[in-house]
Amino acid sequence: MSIAVLRKWARVPAAVTAGAFTGLAELAFLLVTGLTLGLAAVAPVARRRVAAASTRAARWIAGRERRRLAWAGGEPAPPPLPPAGPRVFGYLAARALPALLGGLVTALLATGVALAGIVARSVLAGTMTVPHLLGQVLLGAALLTLNLQGFVTVAGIDARLARTLLESSTREELERRIGELAASRAEVVAAVDVERQRIERDLHDGLQQRLVALGMLLGRARRSADPERTRALLDQAHADAQRAVEEMREVAWRVYPSALAHSSLDEVLAMVAQRSAVPVRIDFAPHPRPSRPVETALYFVACEAVTNTAKHAAATVITISVGPNATGVEMVITDDGVGGADPDGSGLHGLARRVAALDGRFEVRSPSGGGTTIRVELPCG
Known part of the structure; x- marks a missing residue:
């Protein structure tokens, strides 16, 4: 059996053992959070701040647990948690069960390793007969199999709790998505109105005034009897027409960048x-x-x-x-x-x-x- 396969099989016991210790830490966190919120009840502002900080900490802890479970299953890191609200605290409280079971199967594994050491020492000392040794090996193999199955079961319970209490249900996800789409539609309509007002302002304050000035220049050129002055006015009108074209191009680009085509x-x-x-x-x-x-x-x-x-x-x-x-x-x-x-x-x-x-x-x-x-x-x- 290769080292990679051994590492893969060792992930579940390692993750369950780690989950047993983190479960104790999470219970302590919930206890401290409850006491702190109780003490801060007399000050609403302080209570809101403590609640917000506790929620952020709970989401971070739950995120670490999801990463631990993903590592145990050989899966990629999960995406960030959705805003789960009180369910995060419910998940941390519910983790007491897999943490307790994980501690039990870990203690059984440690006991089995200790008994295996005693058997090995007896074999080296020559105090154990072959039939007795074969019986111990068969018994130990059976207990180890049951123990490993216990690790797998505890990991499954832990993963199911995470999916049930942290991930949104299909209905909740659809309702959230519908709300986002409704808000987005309203935002798009508002953005279109703002963009139209901006285009109207650009046309009125910029291009329209330049065209009015251009018409006035051409009128003065038509009325002028001096050829030199007429030529100067026409040159100025030509330059203003060029700038008007540039402004028109700028306005058109604000509507849609045709160059992307x-x-x-x-x-x-x-x-x-x-x-x-x-x-x-x-x-x-x-x-x-x-x-x-x-x-x-x-x-x-x-x-x-x-x-x-x-x-x-x-x-x-x-x-x-x-x-x-x-x-x-x-x-x-x-x-x-x-x-x-x-x-x-x-x-x-x-x-x-x-x-x-x-x-x-x-x-x-x-x-x-x-x-x-x-x-x-x-x-x-």
Whole structure:
């Protein structure tokens, strides 16, 4: 039997033995938590803080237990726990049963090892006959088999408790998902309205005024009797027309980046960097190209971040990193500016809604004086 096979078979007893000790620690944790909450009952603020800290600690402990059980079964590390609420404390209390049984089978195994040592010493001393030795070996093999089966049974009970008390049921998961979709739909509608208002404002305050000024220039050129002045007015009108075209292109890109239809995301981000008033470094790691909505969301996040940094952050450099992660694609945008960005502001909140609509994660860290970091994770589908 190879060493790898022995390690595999040794995982379950080792995990069950470890679970027996962690069960005692968890009971102590529940006792201390109950006493602390009782003492803090007279101060509601303190009680809420203790409850929040205890819940975080309980979820961390439960997460360690799930990792222990996954290791015992040779499975990959489980995903983070969903917000299970009081069920986490119920799971830690229910673990008293597998912890007690694990302690018993571990004690039986230790007793068997001690008896095997006594038999081995008797054989070496020559005080045990062959029939007696064969009887002891058969009895020990039978007891060891039962003992190992006990470890497997305890591990199964422990795993079932974790699945029952920590993982969401199908109905609960569907209800949670329906709630998320309803909230996401409302967020998308709000984001579309905000985007329409922004486009209308850009057209009214920028392009419309430039076109009005252009019409006035052309009118003055038509009324002028001086050829030189007419030529100068037409030159100015031509320059204003060129700027109007550029503004129209900018507005169109805010609606939808058409360059993504025939260019890759890194090429489009390079165009964003060229138009930025702050130097932009792009680190683009090769990865499978995501769907068009995902690329569009990443583009809008990059544009908004670059624009906000140029306006408010007083930064000297912006870094945009795009690459694969465990669930899809990840974009991280950092700057060395003054920080203090408000995640609940209209711009960043709109980006968060756009990312949430695609089942992604949007995170902003912007301590005062420490620069700003925006992290976006999106599935590739």
